[in-house]
Amino acid sequence: MHPNAQLLTDFYAAFARRDGDAMATAYHPDAEFSDPAFPGLRGARVTSMWRMLCERGTDLELTLKDVQADDRTGRAQWEARYTFSVSGNKVINHVTSEFEFKDGKILRQTDRFDFWAWARQAIGGPAGVLLGWTPLVRNKVQAQALRSLDKYMEERGIKGA
Template identity: 90%
Template sequence: MHPNAQLLTDFYAAFARRDGDAMASYYHPDAEFSDPAFPGLRGARVTSMWRMLCERGTDLELTLVDAQADDRTGHARWEARYTFSMSGNKVLNRVSSSFEFKDGKILRQTDHFPFWTWSRQAIGPAGLLLGWTPFLRNKVQAQARRSLDKYMEERGIKGA
């Protein structure tokens, strides 16, 4: 197995254990992350997001479906089952992730999942009706940003 494919396997194993510190250790200091809920994160905001999600995801079940990588790039498919804390709704999120590596660490990660599918499950009827609109996506992103800002402030973490 390529070392970067092993890195991804280990990264998702840490996620399945909800070990945010281990997940953070796989990122390059200049890391970037983006997904439909947390777009454009950099540095400490990336690792803080994973720590926050691991701490709050008390019923998280994660399955790594596939991980492949070479010297520069990688790809993973994974599924997360959890309860969305704001609604109490159960979610099954199927995610496709692309990676770039530098110095044996994750430099850039972009996660893709259908926002409308996620919002129908997580938010319920409003997600079904509005999940395809920029309005709801922007609202979810703003709430995610506020939640991450508060998490980092409470822990005295400075970030970009």
């Protein structure tokens, strides 16, 4: 197995056991992360996001489906099952992650998933079904996610970009 494929396998194994500290060690200090809920994170905000999600995701179940990596790039497909804390709804999220590596660490990670499918489950009801695809709902989810991350970091005295 390529060392970067092993890095990703270990990263998702840490996520499955909700070990945010172990996940953080996989990232380069200049790391960047983006997904539909947490766009444009950098540095300490990346590792803090994972720590926060691991602490709060008490019923998280993760299935890693495929990992591929070489010296420069990688890709993983995975599924997360969890309860969305805001609504209490159960979610099954199918994610594709793309990676760039530097110095044996994750430099960039971009996660993609069907936001409308996620919103229908997480938000539920007419709002999730009828409005989950709209920029209005996406912007609201992003703002709430970023506020939650800011509060998490502030409570722990973590400075970040």
